[in-house]
Amino acid sequence: MCGLIGFLAAGAGDPTGTGDLSETDLSVTRQAIADSLVQMRHRGPDDGDTWSDDEVVIGFRRLSLIDWEHSHQPLPYLDGRYHLIFNGEIYNYLELRERLRTEFGAEFATQGDGEAILAGYHYLGERIVTELRGMFTFLIWDSQERVLFGARDWFGIKPLYTYTDERGSFFASEKKALLSVAPAEVAADVNTEALQHYLTLQYVPEPASMHRRITRIDSGTSFTLRPGGEVVLTRYFTPDFPIRPVSEPDKLYREIADALRDSVAKHMRSDFTVGAFLSGGIDSTAIAALAREHNPKLLTFTTGFEREGFSEIDVAAESAAAIGVQHITKVVSAQEMMDTLPLIVWYLDDPVADPALVPLYFIAREARKRVKVVLSGEGADELFGGYTIYREPISLRRLSAAPDPVKRLLGSLSTRLPEGMRGKDLLRRASIGIEERYYGNARIFRPDEMADLLKTYSPQVSYTDVTAPYYAASRHLDDSTRMQYIDLFTWLRGDILVKADKMTMANSLELRVPFLDTEVFRVASAIPVDQKITRETTKYALRRALAEIVPAHVLNRAKLGFPVPTRPWLQAEMYEWAREIIVSAGTGHLIDTAEALKLLDAHRDGPHDYSRKIWTLLVFMVWHGIFVEGRIKPEIPQPVYPVAI
Template sequence: MCGIYGTTIKYSKEQFFKKLERTEFRGPDKMGLSTYKTNEGSITFGHNRLSIIDLDPRSNQPFTYASKIHLAFNGEIYNFKELKEILFKKGYSFNTTSDTEVICAAYLEYGMECVNYFNGMFAFVIYDEEKQILFGAKDRLGQKPLYYQLSKEGIEFASQISSIQLFNKQLTISQNSIENYLAWNNVPHPDSIFNEIKKIEDGNVFTFNLISKKFTTWPYWDISNNSSNGYKGNYDRAQNDLEGLLTNAVGIRMFADVPLGVFLSGGVDSSLIAALAKKNFNKVKTFSVKFDEKGFDESQYAKKVADHLETDHNIIECNYKEGIELIQNFSHYYDEPFADASAIPSMLLAKHTKKQVTVALSGDGADEAFLGYRRYQKLDKIQKTLNVPYFIRKLGGPILNVFQPNRYNGIKNILNAKSVEEAYLQMVVNTASPWLNIKTNVSQVNALKYLFNDNKNFYENASAFDLKTYLSWDINTKVDRATMAFSLEARSPFLDYRVVEMAQSLPTEFKYQLGNQKRILKDILYKHIPESYFNRPKSGFGMPLNLWFRNELKEMTLDELSLKNLKEIPGINPGITNKMIQQHMDGSWDHYSMIWKLLVLKQWISKNGAGNSIV
């Protein structure tokens, strides 16, 4: 796991190093910088290395293979050993034991099709001297970030936007992206917070011709638009097949030349990963977070699972002082406005886990692929509601307005929906709140084709949509930045593309039946851990922000979000927003999610707004 950077633009050597130093936390073990000649000038690659496999300096990057292939690579190729053996038999030689060298050889053998042979999480860029092109790729599920900017001066790319931003005088802040952030809690792909910088989308590759300056990007992998009933076996066989696949996915992610552990919340997903990790290795370290505040401490569930599995369990106790410190430095690590408040406990978990291990397995991806979110339970009820004639449903809006205008906007939008998918979109995108004044059509995102798909039922459409949006834009961003902030590598077996493809192929009832969510995962889990351990409501990875905003963070919140400051934030109604903040402070209402969203945005604008106009 690392941070990469590259450009054809001329900067001084000092500026190049400062761009690398800006994200040194991603890879503090070795900073590398190399400049290569091109037919039109030169290109510079930079790399911050977090050493995981082959700790020897011979695997440092930027990496050159066969004197003509130059690589900057962030991530892991989990099947590199098998690929290496195949390539060796084809005549390729290797001087390291790393996956970095295998990428180069695979590119020489398979060309741009090499990405189809990789099982991993990655973002890389290759400079091919002979063809005078840059070839880059991002992993199928988008676990590793890759930003780029095209300009008259050339191309610039990086793992994080701040490396491109430094010494860049051409940037303008996107008002559309700010409004999208307010609606989605993040900046949806392929856009960034700056108009001029874009993101490579998940499962995509790109080329940049260094002579013609032509940039092209296209997908090499995607979620199938066909019906989910591709799996032909019965339920028992599906359990066995999936358990075997997950066991392998966990096993290949436990290869490292550094200490490794598992994040364990005590829920279904992380518990299954921990159980399969214990199946692969006798000694496993597990880590969970504990908050002192009542209602936010679920560490006892993780400990119960850990005791059953006999892992070396570590409970990380967190307090508001650590949380406040991370909140104050949040934009330094996340680069763009990002409103998922679980990023803070994720950072705390990573910070303390790093003291013992350098790699940690997580349970991310299971909810999207196996229908685990609570909002999926509402879909059947919504369908029954939509079966009521439209003219009757339409009467519901005015009736709700009689009781309290604006309060029930979300319900009114669902009543007016023409399909379950349209109602689901209203559930996941925030446009109905009275404090918002969004002018951008935030629902016009490329991923809508996964939600509005006539070939699948509404459960499968919601799952595919969340894999392409919530997982990619939110969960993967959260995990990457939170762990990389403390130089910790996170690996998620549920995001093995083979697992996702199998999940997509399974009949819906294998995953969700009569309210039983993640049915097949639970049945696999109960082979290893008693079912009674999990007879409790599903919970999120939360922290007591609602209490902190009324107490320890009250002064800072009121200062940052004063009425004067609120008037400088696009896309909101300052008066209504200010009233809602006061409601939260006097305890009459809980608006912590809105406050967090605005605090993050205000912090980002304060640090990045100078000299960058909002257009």
């Protein structure tokens, strides 16, 4: 895994129309980009370099995993006609190289996957992105056609930020690299609409970022840019669910198992040792069990907390023993969590208020002492129907089918019930349609709660602004599958994949997600709802498919994740720490400090749990202190990991 940054000149004011930078401007820009690579050294501690011509400057930091002695980037091709910077892994690169060799006579100077992208672009053009099976962001500069071509992977596993000013357009794997080349006023310009969405969703929905002038390239999107021109975006992948009835269930289960086995086999391709994260649930256990088929000495990793009821260590150890793998654990204390939060937020670039970030950071740090690559189970829930909330349309079927006057009555009744009373939220949700009811797995602050808390609150900004295009595109699907569709564009790439990339890359560790594979998606997307969700369980077809792969005691275990004891800790060990963050934050023009303190005290005194709301505010305040005020300056550790493990 790696870090990239690229720049293409605007050509504004150049009478020749070529977009050439002056030698002075080029030198300044080249140095700024070289300096910005320091912000991404954790993504690529093994080596780095820059390259430029009269219009382009590109820079790269490398974490070498395939063909580590060669394949250095920026990578030239065809006597320097093309130059590539590429973050990610192409798992079918061996097959792609052979195809290009056979069909076109392509020649290769390296053994890596990056050159397969370059050769593919030369012979297949922009459609090469649809041939890539993997996770990636890349930029290719064609010095003959004078065009920059770039792309981001199918699901948004790898990030790509962009920023444009009068000099031209910049692209980078980390937003902090762009902030380092942008004027100071860019960092000061907080996107208040994004902040409102963040307080609702616990993440900033793409393509926005918390800085108004820096955005993100969408998942499943490629683009071209010429000097002096505009970025031309092309969506090459729009996920769909072409559901087919199942006449032979056993055939479907075999197809799922075969797709996963093939995906894990390709994800194991590396010149270095590959490990796996193991929470003890079905998804991570399945990945670890399949990985062990390729490496009998597989190392697995999990984490837990110094608090009863918030540790998966015993459960994960039981699963590790059942599949016969070595297991390493890390216990996290409340003090470690408090001490490390500013550093974690620095690595994030944008605030993400998922407490599971913290244990993920620590277990990634532990894993990197022993391996350079880990496999993980992200994406299984979104593809196979794993979240309990996906069963809601079944639970609400009778109430949702009631006449509109009855539903309005249910909604009115829900408002009269006291806060926290059982059934209150069920009545409210039954009274509204799915487009208003479901906007992802995290629902933090309601609009009425934000009105008092957020000083920039606007009733014209709604979470439905984020989800409306995706609901419009999924009208042909049943409600449960529409929820999956929404999550692919929101929760998955806004929360799950951000924390997976940022926390592992913080430790120079590559995380690979075999469930988020194009062939696995092809199989999963056709599964009908009754093979995904029943009244008793979720991921029904996946569980059946894994019956001979995953130990029986794991097969129907409830979803675990990495539970974090923020509720009890914010009432006790973390109370004073949280209060100090709120009081010292320079966010008073955005967040009402008195309201935030009132929420913290109400949580301490009980009986209601406001820990997720408080954590959401704390993460934003720390983020603001780092990236806007410059008041909080976490000490960034130097990568000290060996090149080879």
